[in-house]
Amino acid sequence: MPIILDHVTYKYSTGTAYEKTALSDVCLTIPDGQFIGIIGHTGSGKSTLVQHLNGLLKATEGTIYYNGKDIYDKTFDMKDLRTQVGMVFQYPEHQLFETTVFEDVSFGPKNQGLPKKDVDLRAYEALSSVGIPQEVCDSSPFELSGGQKRRVAIAGVLAMKPAVLILDEPTAGLDPKGRDEILDLIQETHRRSGNTVILVSHSMEDVASYVDRIIVMDGGKVKYDDTPKEVFKSYKELEEIGLAAPQVTYLMKELKEAGWPVKSSVTTVSEARDEIIKALKK
Amino acid sequence: MKSIKQMMIEARGLSHEYFRRDDDGNVTEIVNALSGVDINVKPGQFIAILGHNGCGKSTLAKHINVLLTPSDGTLYVSGMDVKDEDNTIDIRRNAGMVFQNPDNQIIASIVEEDVAFGPENIGVETDEIWKRVEKSLKSVGMLEYRDHSPNRLSGGQKQRVAIAGVMAMQPKCIILDEATAMLDPVGRKEVLSAVKELNREKHVTILWITHYMEEVTEADYIYVMDKGKIIMEGSPKGVFSQVELLREHRLSVPQITELAFELKEEGLPLPDGILTREELIEELNKCRLS
Numbered sequence: 001m002p003i004i005l006d007h008v009t010y011k012y013s014t015g016t017a018y019e020k021t022a023l024s025d026v027c028l029t030i031p032d033g034q035f036i037g038i039i040g041h042t043g044s045g046k047s048t049l050v051q052h053l054n055g056l057l058k059a060t061e062g063t064i065y066y067n068g069k070d071i072y073d074k075t076f077d078m079k080d081l082r083t084q085v086g087m088v089f090q091y092p093e094h095q096l097f098e099t100t101v102f103e104d105v106s107f108g109p110k111n112q113g114l115p116k117k118d119v120d121l122r123a124y125e126a127l128s129s130v131g132i133p134q135e136v137c138d139s140s141p142f143e144l145s146g147g148q149k150r151r152v153a154i155a156g157v158l159a160m161k162p163a164v165l166i167l168d169e170p171t172a173g174l175d176p177k178g179r180d181e182i183l184d185l186i187q188e189t190h191r192r193s194g195n196t197v198i199l200v201s202h203s204m205e206d207v208a209s210y211v212d213r214i215i216v217m218d219g220g221k222v223k224y225d226d227t228p229k230e231v232f233k234s235y236k237e238l239e240e241i242g243l244a245a246p247q248v249t250y251l252m253k254e255l256k257e258a259g260w261p262v263k264s265s266v267t268t269v270s271e272a273r274d275e276i277i278k279a280l281k282k
Numbered sequence: 283m284k285s286i287k288q289m290m291i292e293a294r295g296l297s298h299e300y301f302r303r304d305d306d307g308n309v310t311e312i313v314n315a316l317s318g319v320d321i322n323v324k325p326g327q328f329i330a331i332l333g334h335n336g337c338g339k340s341t342l343a344k345h346i347n348v349l350l351t352p353s354d355g356t357l358y359v360s361g362m363d364v365k366d367e368d369n370t371i372d373i374r375r376n377a378g379m380v381f382q383n384p385d386n387q388i389i390a391s392i393v394e395e396d397v398a399f400g401p402e403n404i405g406v407e408t409d410e411i412w413k414r415v416e417k418s419l420k421s422v423g424m425l426e427y428r429d430h431s432p433n434r435l436s437g438g439q440k441q442r443v444a445i446a447g448v449m450a451m452q453p454k455c456i457i458l459d460e461a462t463a464m465l466d467p468v469g470r471k472e473v474l475s476a477v478k479e480l481n482r483e484k485h486v487t488i489l490w491i492t493h494y495m496e497e498v499t500e501a502d503y504i505y506v507m508d509k510g511k512i513i514m515e516g517s518p519k520g521v522f523s524q525v526e527l528l529r530e531h532r533l534s535v536p537q538i539t540e541l542a543f544e545l546k547e548e549g550l551p552l553p554d555g556i557l558t559r560e561e562l563i564e565e566l567n568k569c570r571l572s
Contacts, residue, residue, distance in 0.1 A: 042436050042466045146335045173382070173463045175334035175493050177532030202466045205537060242468040247496075247537040251559045258563060260570075269537060273544045280550070280570060 001084065001163050003030040003053060007062035010048055010220075014060070022048040024220040025062070030164075030198070035190055037207035037228075038200045040217030041242035046200050047090075049217060050166045053198070054085035083112050086162030090169045092153035096141040101132065101152050104141050108160040126159035127152070130185055147178040151185070158189060164196040165189075171206065179203075183210055205246045208232065208267035216243070229265045248272040255279075290455050290487045291323035291346060291377075295355035298341055298510075315341040316510045318355065325454065326485040328478070330498035332521075333507035334532035339491050342507070343459045346489070347377040360454055375404060378448030382460040384440035393435075393443055394419065394428040400451040411450075418449035421484065422476040438469025442476050449480065455487040456480070462494065470494070495522070495536045499557045506531065523554035538562055 010023040023045050030036065030053075040046045051057045052064060055071055055078050064071045066081055089095065098104035105123040114122070127137060130151040136144065141152050154170065167186065171179040187210055190197045201207050207214060207228065214231045216224040218241040224231045232238070235245035235253075245267070252266045252275065261282055262275045296319040302311040316338050323329050333339045344350040345357055348370045360376045362369040378400075381387055390396035397415045406414065419425040422442040432440060441461055448456055458477065462470040474497055480486045490498065498504055504521045506514035508531045514521055522528070522535045525543045534540070542556040542565075550569055556562050 041468050042438075173335075173460070173493075175532050176495070176534035177529075178335060204467075242466065244467055247559065248541055251538060251541070251562065254559060254563055255566065258567065260566075269541050269544060272541050273548065276545060276566065277548055277550075 001067040002032060002065075003085075003164065004028070004065040005030075005052070005062070006065065008052060008059045008064060009061040010052065010057060011060045022220050023052070023059075026220075026222055028215065028222065028225070030196060032163075033194045033196055034213055035187070035197045035211045036199065037211035037214045038198060038217060039202070039204065039207055039214060039243060040223075044217040044241075045220040046217045047168055048220075050087070050168060050198060050200055053164070053166060054082050054087055056087075083160055084162055085164040085166065086157040086160050088154055088157050088165070088167040088170055090172060092157075092170075093141075093146065093149035096149060096153055096156075099140060100138050101127070101141050101144070102137040104152060105155045105159050108156055112160060122159045122161070123155075126155040129158060129189055130155045131181070147174055147181065150174065150178075150182065154182070154185075161193075162195065164198065166198045166200070168200045169202065170199070171201070171203065179206065186210075204232075204244055208246045208249075216241075228267045232267050233265055288324065289322055289358065290325045290327070290360060291321060291489070292358045293319050293321045293342075293345075293355065294357075295320065296342075296345065296352050296357050297354035298345065298350060299353045314510050316345075316352075319507075319510070319512055321505060321512065323455075323487060323489065325487055326481070327502045328481045328488045328490065328500070330501040330504045330518075331489065331491045331507060332493070332495070332498065332504060332533060334493075337507045337531075338510040339507050340459050341510070343379065343457045343489065343491055346455075346457055347374050347379050349379075375451055376453050377455045377457060378451055378453040380441065380444050380448055380456065380458045380461045382463050384437050384444060384464065387444045387447075388432045388440055391431055392428075393424065393430050393432055396432060396443060397446045397450050400447050404451065414450040414452070415446075418446040419443075421449060421480060422446045423472075436469060437465045438472040441465065441469070441473045445473070445476060445480075449486075453486070455489065457489040457491070459491045460493065461490075462492065462497065470497070493533075495534055495539075499536060506533070508532075518557060519555040521555075522557060 005026050005028040008023055008026045011019060011021050013019050038046045069076055071081060096104050102123055105126055106119050109119045109122040132151055170182050183206060186197060214228050215222060232245040232249050238244060248269055249267055252262055252272055253264045255262050256264045260279050262279045266272045266275055296316055298316040299312055299314050301309045302313060304310050331339050346359055348364050357364045359373045362373050388396050390399060394415050397418055398411050401411045401414050419428055422445050424442050424446060432443060462473050477488055481488045499518050501518055504518055505512050522539045525535050528535055538559055539556055542552050542562055546552045552565050
């Protein structure tokens with residue numbers, strides 16, 4: 001169920017002295033099954049953009065089509081959209097509220113009106129897919145560690161089986177191992193279910209090693225929209241807008257300048273390792 | 283006594299335990315948040331503390347300005363015993379703290395008033411307060427924002443205002459507990475370089491607590507914590523040489539160090555603990571020539 005953004009502009013505080021254009025003339029097509037990274041510095045419009053995708057914010061101008069239907073049409077079922085486009089906010093563990101882990105994860109599917117049996121099944125599946133052991137399911141979510149809480153919060157959204165999963169900085173504040181665990185489980189669910197994943201992130205290294213496509217936001221506009229390799233070629237322009245390429249990309253460029261026969265469009269550690277080994281054998 | 287005077291922070295066998303209770307108030311578990319921690323911080327040093335979520339690093343930080351007190355062991359801050367309640371106020375003046383969330387530590391509606399809050403509370407004279415506000419804002423590069431409202435600043439700018447607020451108390455030491463965790467790459471860079479400058483120019487002792495390995499490659503000394511204990515310590519080079527051990531403790535190494543490690547696994551004769559691109563390129567060039 002593709003999402004199409006057609007010349008979307010969003011202004012807030014219109015008509016006051018604080019009027020600001022947060023998104024300006026954004027056109028994007030998000031086909032089924034892609035793993036997309038959205039990067040941009042604070043205030044570049046990335047969170048505003050994703051909040052449009054499930055109708056939390058309404059475009060000032062332009063429109064959004066979900067599965068061919070205009071979501072701003074009066075007859076459009078917004079509730080249905082929100083069950084299909086699931087959103088994990090920043091620090092989602094702050095939204096845990098139920099008395100047990102299991103109840104918390106059941107809340108979403110219960111609200112979708114599913115029968116109790118299906119709700120339980122969904123909650124079990126979601127919890128096991130994020131690696132929460134069964135013996136924890138009956139304890140209070142507030143007794144868990146930070147990383148576990150975050151995984152339970154993500155499970156709460158996964159249990160609704162959204163066709164499109166949006167995560168706004170899911171790894172903020174986690175230790176390196178916790179970061180890898182969360183990203184691996186998102187990638188795993190993506191592979192298994194073929195859902196669309198949209199990952200909003202500050203970490204270029206994370207984005208480079210997981211996504212198929214990067215959308216770079218700057219000043220409310222789409223600045224780049226391409227594969228990681230292509231986007232990180234413009235590392236100088238990225239720096240100007242407060243971003244950077246992964247460290248290994250810089251290293252490979254410097255090696256190339258020093259006369260090494262290596263590709264400079266490298267974005268991950270394993271690629272860099274293979275390129276260097278290959279060059280040494282020449 | 284002599285060694286205590288020389289140290290900014292000196293912990294010996296520092297331990298902190300607390301009880302977990304059930305609904306009826308019965309003790310169900312004793313948690314050792316810190317056990318037997320020894321650290322030495324000399325005045326003017328930039329010290330990094332690494333460790334995964336829940337390893338005890340924030341508990342340690344909270345002892346240094348007496349938000350928590352030790353269950354066992356000793357801790358001296360600037361020569362003062364934290365267990366002596368008469369020292370509490372003095373210790374807090376000497377050791378300022380900056381927390382993770384920029385929005386939770388700004389209280390006034392104008393930047394300069396926020397920075398003035400600390401010195402005003404400790405009874406500094408009005409003229410002196412304004413001098414300090416100006417100096418502190420200047421030292422973190424935020425002077426031009428003195429009349430602004432904090433809620434329109436970026437995360438990095440807010441953290442720098444919070445640091446200026448601590449600086450205005452003229453502490454000898456600043457503890458930053460994951461002060462960059464909620465910031466974007468630019469904000470992180472701004473805050474880190476402001477702190478490095480305070481350390482270099484004003485000789486403020488820094489205790490930098492973080493998850494970002496890239497931030498601490500220039501630290502004077504690194505402590506790595508897990509389960510309330512110090513499990514590794516040393517120079518950045520020494521600590522980051524032990525890639526596998528760090529991974530076991532849920533940590534990582536800077537990306538360049540990781541690449542060097544992987545190349546070494548492939549049989550390249552590279553030294554351990556390469557931290558920068560320049561070092562790696564130099565070493566790779568040697569491999570290529572030989």
